[in-house]
Amino acid sequence: MNTLTWWSHIHALTILAETGHFTAAAQRLGCSKASMSQRIAELERQAGVPLVQRTTRSVRLTEAGAQLVERTRSAFTQIDDALHSVRELTTTPRGLLRLTAPVALARQQLVPRLPAFLRRYPELRLELDLSDRLCSLAREGFDLALRHTTTPPDTHVAWALCPTRTWLVASPAYLAQHGTPTHPDELAQHAALHYPRPGEQALWNFEPEGGGARVSVKLQGPFAANNSEALREAALAGLGIAQLPDFSAQHALAQGDLVTLLPHWQPVGAYGSHLWALRPYAPRVPLAVQVLVSWLREQFHPGFTP
Missing domain, CATH: 3.40.190.290 (D-Maltodextrin-Binding Protein; domain 2)
Structure with missing residues (x-):
């Protein structure tokens, strides 16, 4: 196995550790579940030890797998940061944004506004997840979440969009x-x-x-x-x-x-008091996320007065 393949497979293991499921990890990496499983199997053969404990519902890393992920995670973070920094030398936001939002809010207030956003930033692509389920944004690969709540989680960066009633x-x-x-x-x-x-x-x-x-x-x-x-x-x-x-x-x-x-x-107590945009804490906010947050604040700042 060449060095490039090694790094690719270790990165796959890192994503598997974050998601806890082969299916979710494959979706994050844009490959099939079978391909994801094959990458981990090849990595285990090269390492000479099991890296993953498989069950019918989820996967867990072995001690060796956890050690490998822990010792290489920062390298992938640095690579990702460097790549984003280079991309943002241009002032034009581009790429894929993954946004999750509550069903009712998104259908009534967000979706009708989105065409204007995509026309303003034609090099951006938006993937919208409509769900009332509270999920791990980092684990499921979302760049941003809209949440209707009173108190945002301390573990996230939170932008107040507007008060609600x-x-x-x-x-x-x-x-x-x-x-x-x-x-x-x-x-x-x-x-x-x-x-x-x-x-x-x-x-x-x-x-x-x-x-x-x-x-x-x-x-x-x-x-x-x-x-x-x-x-x-x-x-x-x-x-x-x-x-x-x-x-x-x-x-x-x-x-x-x-x-x-x-x-x-x-x-x-029936519903939240504010509409928020949330993102897991990170030292750098990508340009595409910055322009989306700015646009959301512009759109929702007036609130929803009848």
């Missing part, structure tokens, strides 16, 4: 039939459209805008969904009252198809 909404038709609540306690008598979360009770929490004690309401209703678009559609159909993030309620409120309730009470 949760609205309590219903359709005019529902209110005409069932009446308009004037206090959170009255919601217990209404049909609630709820966003269920594992391990949590079906509750809505409210705080008075002028300050005061929090009020919690137990919910009952005909429909629950872990997607704010689905809850919005149910509210539009007159099925009940929903709590929605402003980016899902914006258009329906502007059109008058939904109306806000309890103006002097703020829903708390």
Whole structure:
């Protein structure tokens, strides 16, 4: 095995260590799972010791494999940094960007804006992952993530894009039939459209805008969904009252198809308070990521006021 092949195979082992799966590592490297497995097998033959422990669900490095990865990882990091530095001698961002974003936010607010971004930077290619699943950005090879949360993780670089708000909404038709609540306690008598979360009770929490004690309401209703678009559609159909993030309620409120309730009470805890762009901490942020973050801040800075 020549030196170049050695380095290629060791790099494959490094990626396998980060992902923990042959399939995920193959996707990162742009090769087949069979090719990935063959590279590791060839490396093990040359090393003369097992480097990977294989199971039906995942892989783990042996002591020898972990030592090899640990002693070579910094070299690959330096090579990657040097290559990016050379690429960025030009002022034109180019290459592939991998972005992950929540489903509802991406469908309603991000995807309609993306053509303008790609026209502005024609040498960039964008791969968008729509998922509400929290994943390891570094392990799965994402350059950036959009997250709707109150507190971003300390292990990541976080850019605040805009504050967000949760609205309590219903359709005019529902209110005409069932009446308009004037206090959170009255919601217990209404049909609630709820966003269920594992391990949590079906509750809505409210705080008075002028300050005061929090009020919690137990919910009952005909429909629950872990997607704010689905809850919005149910509210539009007159099925009940929903709590929605402003980016899902914006258009329906502007059109008058939904109306806000309890103006002097703020829903708390249902959704995040800010929209963030996140990236695992690294000493260098690639130019392509910099321009994407700048563009996202430009687009979302006004927020989602109806």
